[in-house]
Every structure is written in C-alpha cells, then in structure tokens.
Amino acid sequence: MPELPEVETVRRTLQPHVAGARVSSVRLARADVCVFEAGVGRSGRPAALLAGGRVESLERAGKQLALLAHDGRALVVHLGMSGSLRFEPGPGPGSGGEPPHTHVVWSLEREGAPAGRLVFRDPRRFGGVWAYGSAERLRSARWSALGPDAITIDGATLGARLGRTRRWIKPALLDQGVLAGLGNIYADEALFRAGIDPRRRADSLDAGACEALAGAIRAVLEEGVLAGGASLRDYVDGNGRRGRSQERFRVYGRGGEPCVVCGSELCSASIGQRTTVWCVRCQA
DNA sequence: AGGATAGCCTGCGGGC
DNA sequence: TGCCCGCAGGCTATCC
Numbered sequence: 402m403p404e405l406p407e408v409e410t411v412r413r414t415l416q417p418h419v420a421g422a423r424v425s426s427v428r429l430a431r432a433d434v435c436v437f438e439a440g441v442g443r444s445g446r447p448a449a450l451l452a453g454g455r456v457e458s459l460e461r462a463g464k465q466l467a468l469l470a471h472d473g474r475a476l477v478v479h480l481g482m483s484g485s486l487r488f489e490p491g492p493g494p495g496s497g498g499e500p501p502h503t504h505v506v507w508s509l510e511r512e513g514a515p516a517g518r519l520v521f522r523d524p525r526r527f528g529g530v531w532a533y534g535s536a537e538r539l540r541s542a543r544w545s546a547l548g549p550d551a552i553t554i555d556g557a558t559l560g561a562r563l564g565r566t567r568r569w570i571k572p573a574l575l576d577q578g579v580l581a582g583l584g585n586i587y588a589d590e591a592l593f594r595a596g597i598d599p600r601r602r603a604d605s606l607d608a609g610a611c612e613a614l615a616g617a618i619r620a621v622l623e624e625g626v627l628a629g630g631a632s633l634r635d636y637v638d639g640n641g642r643r644g645r646s647q648e649r650f651r652v653y654g655r656g657g658e659p660c661v662v663c664g665s666e667l668c669s670a671s672i673g674q675r676t677t678v679w680c681v682r683c684q685a
Numbered sequence: 686a687g688g689a690t691a692g693c694c695t696g697c698g699g700g701c
Numbered sequence: 702t703g704c705c706c707g708c709a710g711g712c713t714a715t716c717c
Binding site for chain 1: 689
C-alpha cells in the first residue's frame with residue numbers, strides 16, 4: 402500500500418530525527434527480512450546495517466527509501482504492503498515489550514546521548530531491508546532497474562517509456578521499471594484524471610494523452626504528499642501519524658458508487674490481476 | 686526477451 | 702461465537 406506519497410512522507414518526517422544521528426547499535430530480530438549484498442556483512446550484520454555509523458541523509462527512489470551513512474554504507478528500506486518505519490523517542494518499548502512484527506531496531510544517539518530509535522515493522526513481510534557497501538553500489542545494482550521517478554515525470558519521457566510496451570496501460574504504470582513510484586491506488590487515480598481507459602494499450606497513447614497522463618500522475622502524487630499520504634490499513638508516517646490522502650480518492654475503493662464527474666456507476670474489475678476501478682464514460 | 690503467472694505473508698471482514 | 706474463506710497488494714522467481 403505505501404506508494405510514492407507515503408514513502409516520501411515517511412522520508413520527510415524521519416529526516417529531522419535521523420539525519421546526523423549516530424547508530425549506536427542495531428537489533429535484528431528477524432534476519433530473513435534483510436538481504437546483504439555479496440561481501441557486505443562479512444564483518445557482521447550489525448555493521449552492514451549501519452551500526453557505528455552516522456546517518457547522513459535519507460533518499461527516496463520510487464517507493465524505496467535509503468539511509469545513507471557518512472562513511473558510504475547504504476541501506477534500502479522497502480515498506481512493501483504493510484511495512485512501517487518509525488522514529489520512537491525514548492530508550493525502548495515500555496511494559497509489554499516490543500510490538501509484534503518488529504524486525505529491525507536502530508538505536509540512535511547524538512553527541513553521545515541516547516536519541517531515540519528507528520523501528521522497522523512489517524507484519525506481512527513483503528518489505529525488507531537491503532544492505533549495500535556504498536551508495537554507488539545501491540544505485541548501480543538496484544536503483545538502475547527503476548524507471549524515472551513518477552513525481553517528476555513529463556509527457557515526453559513517459560511517452561518514450563510507454564511506447565516500448567504493448568501491454569495495457571494499467572499494468573505498465575505499475576511496472577517500476579517503466580515508472581517508479583505508482584501503486585494500484587494512485588495508478589487508478591491518475592488514469593481517471595487523465596480520462597484514459599486502463600485497458601488501453603500503452604503504446605497507443607499519443608503525445609497529448611501522454612502529456613495529460615504525466616500531468617495527472619504528478620498531480621495525484623503531489624496532492625498525496627501534501628495530505629501526508631493515505632492511511633489505509635497500516636500506514637503511518639515516521640512519527641506514527643496517519644495521513645489524509647485517502648479522503649481525496651475519486652475512484653480507488655469506490656467501485657459501484659457514482660462517478661464524481663458524470664454520476665454513472667464506477668466499474669470495478671481485475672485488470673492484470675489487480676483490482677481496478679474506473680468510469681467507463683469518462684475514461685473512454 | 687517481453688509478458689503473463691504463481692507465490693510470498695498476515696490481518697480482516699463477510700458469510701454461514 | 703467462531704471458523705473458514707477470500708481478498709488486499711509490491712515484488713521476485715519462474716515459465717512460456
């Protein structure tokens with residue numbers, strides 16, 4: 402569920418707590434949520450998970466969030482479906498211990514004093530943590546497979562990407578190698594705003610349609626970020642707060658309800674194995 | 686090699 | 702009340 406606006410909101414809310422902090426220790430409660438690049442972790446998994454390092458910055462590419470250490474070490478945290486990455490002040494869990502599905506905990510300090518914890522939880526474990534020896538390795542081995550970031554996509558770039566595939570537009574938009582950051586929710590919202598049928602062939606969009614679609618993608622994502630992300634089920638930001646973007650959805654989750662533009666009943670069907678909601682009249 | 690498909694995993698809501 | 706089933710969905714592996 403966390404798509405680009407949710408991940409960007411997590412990045413922004415974590416930044417002041419985490420950037421500049423030193424990782425005093427790392428607790429890995431569930432090792433199989435972590436993947437270590439070959440050679441990384443030879444000197445211990447905590448070290449690969451930034452133990453002893455200082456967090457320099459948090460970066461985002463599509464739906465992926467990276468913690469970059471001052472010495473070059475790099476981690477990617479992917480929230481998958483149900484993951485959360487939160488900052489929690491204080492030294493540790495209160496009575497009752499750690500909540501379930503707490504997989505990784507980074508203890509932070511500033512100027513030698515404890516400064517809270519960064520906590521990764523993920524009940525369904527579609528997400529995870531990937532460790533790289535350097536930010537360059539992260540980019541070349543992982544982020545190079547991603548398409549351009551969706552929040553800054555322009556019509557010409559989008560058209561070039563879509564022109565290479567004969568798939569339906571909806572599955573193409575969900576392919577992170579085509580465009581990075583859209584998930585099922587914002588893909589439906591963008592197609593609705595652009596007035597494009599989700600079953601239209603990706604390579605059938607002309608320049609005008611690509612321009613309209615790129616603009617719609619940027620608009621829904623920017624509005625999502627402004628609303629602090631969408632809180633469906635588990636999502637919370639880096640401070641544990643819920644977002645409001647879900648209140649703005651025009652088609653997602655509204656199958657059978659009237660179209661907000663023309664009033665006709667919204668259609669819901671599985672397209673590319675994903676539930677898709679659209680207006681057959683507005684998206685011709 | 687692009688594209689379709691299965692599988693991963695847990696929580697929750699609906700139906701009986 | 703309680704159980705079972707289906708669904709949710711990002712991504713990887715696998716097959717065609």
